[in-house]
Amino acid sequence: MNDKDRNKEELINELIQLRKRNTELKSSLMEGNPGDLVLPIIDHGRTTNITERKEVKEGLYRSNQKLNEILSSIQDDFYVLDRDWNFVYANRQFTSRIDKEPQDFIGNNIWRMFPKHIGTEYEENIRSVMDKREIRRFDVGGKYTDSYYQMAVFPSEEGITVLGIDITEQKKAEKRIKEQNAQLLQQINLTSMQANLLNLSNEAIFVWDLNGAITYWNAGAEKMYGYSSKEAVGSVSHDLLKTVHPIAIGNIIFMLERYKSWNGEVEHTSKFGKKLYIETSHQVILNELGQQIVLETNRDITQRKKMENDIQNLNCELLKINETLEESNCELEEMNAQLEETNATFEEEISEHKITALELQETLRELSETKNYLNNILESSTKYSIIGKDLNHRILSWNEGAVRNYGYTAEQIIGKDSSTLYSPEDLKSGEVDKMLKLAFEKGVAEGELQRVRKDGSRFIASVVVTRRNDSTGDPIGYLLMSHDISEKKEEEAARKKSEEEIKK
Known part of the structure; x- marks a missing residue:
């Protein structure tokens, strides 16, 4: 019980005593014998009845005045019941709840006026006070209003005195607090579950506030960077990982505050000094307290970057090879022209019987060297498969890269139909024919296809x-260059699956 309620009960006790004294004073006046209620006034050694009655009346007046002061100070429901359960007194605060005046209650039985209270906790408690003459306190919900009341019932001379304090707002506040606690507990459980799910991810996931301080660090981050959660939490992420951003960090914070997300590539340094290239995703979310935090998901693309550099270097090598091939084609065209001239000369010399066996051997040697030179170019790439075939799809050339990727030696595959290298699905869907048709019409075509090795x-x-064109520009076949991208495709699928799980 708080101090305010205690003061109210003290007023009620004082009120009960005043009402008791009032009754005694009234009784004294009616009987004409004030008894011990007031001290007698002595005038010349004797007590006068007139003076005593005057004193009693004045005491009654003062008692009534004090009684009215107390009653007017009570702003809660207040009423008095006699032992027959009839209303002796009811204040306006109480009677106005059912749009009645205090005089409408006086002399009326509470159970006839309020039958809904029969058989309730309210009836049980006030009957107990009436029977046992002991104070009781309890909370009840209104039967005729939507309010809640804190009841205090006191035994009194007439019967019982009842004080009802409206605690509806308090009850509502308690309900709101209970609901908020339940929501908070639910949020805590959800956060705990989400943290457990994040710990299952192989990607580095951590949370930081907009000032950069880390508040969560998952198992994937521990594995990627080498820092334990205890070491990382509380540190500024940009300082801990020595982050090299593509743009100023202030610009990134601005985009997070305005657009709630930022994606890009950064450079991090692990606990052990290893440089890591990271593909990062920043997402602004609200924590259980409604505060903005940044969920950072990082994927190590160091190996991919290395592969991209290798591919770039290979592309440079291929450009050089293409340039060499173009130069070789020019040389071959020149050689063909020279051969034609040589053939014409040979025919002329043969006809004139001037050609010699030595000159013929020299020409054949030059042709053999040219052929070997072209074969060396084709065989120079081991990471890329370079395959030549004619318009009927018969394989004509097969480099070392093709041997490594497909498992066939040149002797095993040259002369065979190239359909052996395609999956039945790509052949059936027409993807292979579509690519060859595009290359035939446009000169070049690119795409991704499933390939089949020797082992299946x-x-x-x-x-x-x-x-491939001949010297006159007419198509004579195709040159296929390819490389294995299976690992790249698996990484992309794994990343997509992880992102979908986080979104759930």
Whole structure:
């Protein structure tokens, strides 16, 4: 019980005593014998009845005045019941709840006026006070209003005195607090579950506030960077990982505050000094307290960057090879022209019987060297498969890269139909014919196809098909250059699956 309620009960006790004294004073006046209620006034050694009655009346007046002061100070429901359960007194605060005046209650039985209270906790408690003459306190919900009351019932001379304090707002506040606690507990459980799910991810996931301080660090981050959660939490992420951003950190914070997300590539340094290239995703979310935090998901692309650099270097090598091939084609065209001239000369010399066996051997040697030179160019690439075939799809050339990727030696595959290298699905869907048709019409075509090795295993390849022309520009076949991208495709699928699980 708080001090305010205690003061109210003290007033009620004082009120009960005043009402008791009032009754005694009234009784004394009616009987004409004030008894011990007031001290007698002595005038010349004797007590006068007139003076005593005057004193009693004045005491009664003062008692009534004090009684009215107390009653007017009570702003809660207040009423008095006699032992027959009839209303002796009811204040306006109480009677106005059912749109009645205090005089409408006086002399009326509470159970006839309020039958809904029969058989309730309210009836049980006030009957107990009436019978046992002991104070009781309890909370009840209104039967005629939507309010809640804190009841205090006191035994009194007439019967019982009842004080009802409206605690509806308090009850509502308690209900709101209970609901908020339940929501908070639910949020805590959800946060705990989400943290457990994040710990299952192989990607580095951590949370920081907009000032940069880390508040959560998952198992994937521990594995990637080498810092334990205890070491990382509380540190500024940019300082801990020595982050090299593509743009100023202030610009990134601005975009997070305005657009709630930022994606890009950064450079991090692990606990052990290893440089890592990171593909990062920043997402602004609200924590259980409604505060903005940043969920950072990082994927190590160091190996991919290395592969991209290798591919870039290979592309440079291929450009050089293409340039060499173009130069070789020019040389071959020149050689063909020279051969034609030589043939004409040979025919002329033969006709004139001037050609010699030595000159013929020298020409054949030059042709053999040219052929070897072209074969060396084709065989120079081991990471890329370079395959030549004619318009009927018969394989004409097969480099070392093709041997490594497909498992066939040149002797095993040259002269065979190239359909052996395609999956039945790609052949049936028409993807292969579509790519060859595009290369035939446009000169070049690119795409991704499933390829089949000698042992029957499959891999996904990035394929570039170039049309081969003869010296007159007429198509005579195709040159296929391809490399295995299966690992890249698996990484992309794993990343997509992880992102979908986080979104759930």
